[in-house]
Amino acid sequence: MKQLTILVVEDDKLNRDMVKAAFKEDGHIVCTAASIGECRKALEEIKPDIIVLDRGLPDGDGLQLCLNIKKDSALKTIPILMLTGKAEVADKILGLRFGADDYLSKPFDIDELRARVDAIIRRVYGNLTERMTRCGITIDIKSKTVTLKDRPIELTNREFALLRAFMENPNIVLTRESLIKAVWNGAELASSKVVDVTVMNLRRKLGEEESPICSVRSCGYKFVSAD
Numbered sequence: 001m002k003q004l005t006i007l008v009v010e011d012d013k014l015n016r017d018m019v020k021a022a023f024k025e026d027g028h029i030v031c032t033a034a035s036i037g038e039c040r041k042a043l044e045e046i047k048p049d050i051i052v053l054d055r056g057l058p059d060g061d062g063l064q065l066c067l068n069i070k071k072d073s074a075l076k077t078i079p080i081l082m083l084t085g086k087a088e089v090a091d092k093i094l095g096l097r098f099g100a101d102d103y104l105s106k107p108f109d110i111d112e113l114r115a116r117v118d119a120i121i122r123r124v125y126g127n128l129t130e131r132m133t134r135c136g137i138t139i140d141i142k143s144k145t146v147t148l149k150d151r152p153i154e155l156t157n158r159e160f161a162l163l164r165a166f167m168e169n170p171n172i173v174l175t176r177e178s179l180i181k182a183v184w185n186g187a188e189l190a191s192s193k194v195v196d197v198t199v200m201n202l203r204r205k206l207g208e209e210e211s212p213i214c215s216v217r218s219c220g221y222k223f224v225s226a227d
Contacts, residue, residue, distance in 0.1 A: 003165060003182055004028040004121065005172055007048040009039045009065075010083065011058050015106075019052060022110045023117075029169070029178060036060045043069075046172060048078060049125070050117060055084040055095070063098050070099030079124045081116060083108070132167050134225045135212040139167055148206060158183060159202045166213055166223035175220040 006023050010016040011034045020030045031046060033039040036059045039051075051069070055062040066082060069075045082100040084091060092103040101120050104113060131140050136149045144160055146153045155163065165174065165182040174182075176192045183198075199221055203211040212224045 003168055004049040004117075005031070005046060005169060006117070007031045007033065007039070007042055007046070007051045009033045009036075009051060009057070009062065010054040011035060011056070012054070015054075015083075018110060019113065022114060026114065027181065029172070029174075034058070036062070036065050039065065043075060047075070050120060051078055051080045052113070052117070053080050053082050053100075055082055055086070063095060066095070066100055067098045077124075079120045081113075081120060134167050134170060134223070137163070137167070137206065137212075139164060153205055155202070155205060158198050159205070162198055162202055163206075166221070167225075170223050170225040173216045173219050173222045179220065 004023075006028050008016060008019050008023075008030060010019065010032070013034075016032055016034065020032055023030045031042055031048065033042050034057075036057050039053075053062050053066060057065070062082065062084075066080050069078065069080065076099075079101040080099065081102045081104060082095045083104055083106060084095070085106045092105075095103045101124070102116050104116060131138065131142075133139075138147045139160075140146075141164065144157075146155055146160065146163065161183040162179065165179060176195045179195050180192075184194075199213065199215075203213050206213070214222055214224055216222050
């Protein structure tokens with residue numbers, strides 16, 4: 001499973017922290033919101049791969065928020081897993097009719113939540129991560145090959161893993177810390193400059209002037225893509 005960007009919308013801090021910790025443990029990027037207002041603000045800044053959305057929020061019904069997201073042309077393709085304290089079948093049916101991709105009642109088992117998210121991702125995105133093309137760059141996960149406008153590019157294992165992380169998270173700022181976790185498996189590096197040097201070498205091989213990888217001052221790096 002690729003590294004996902006997951007938006008968790010939950011007003012209960014204990015539940016929010018538990019879900020965040022579980023998905024971060026799995027290597028994903030997790031953003032959180034405690035209200036509809038915070039969720040909308042987050043969606044202005046990121047486009048998550050999936051939203052875990054509580055129904056009972058302090059400033060409104062998460063069900064209506066789900067419907068509004070599904071009516072938004074820029075957001076409607078984002079899958080949503082609804083969390084709710086209501087276990088009645090009628091409520092679950094209503095949630096699905098409002099656009100939710102799955103519905104999980106509270107209290108829930110965290111491993112079941114993980115499994116349901118995995119199932120939704122497989123169903124919605126399929127095996128797209130095995131071969132991706134963005135900005136003229138094609139990466140094949142199985143064969144570990146990369147081409148730039150049909151021209152083979154030789155990358156080291158670290159550079160390949162770095163490019164994969166960028167291409168699986170387009171238009172999202174990846175911090176040096178998240179890159180260390182994704183590419184170096186969380187190892188303690190002598191300096192974060194190791195990340196900078198590896199990014200610099202990757203950009204050079206992709207054609208520095210044309211490279212879609214750009215630095216974001218004081219934050220990290222971003223793969224800019226219109227694909």
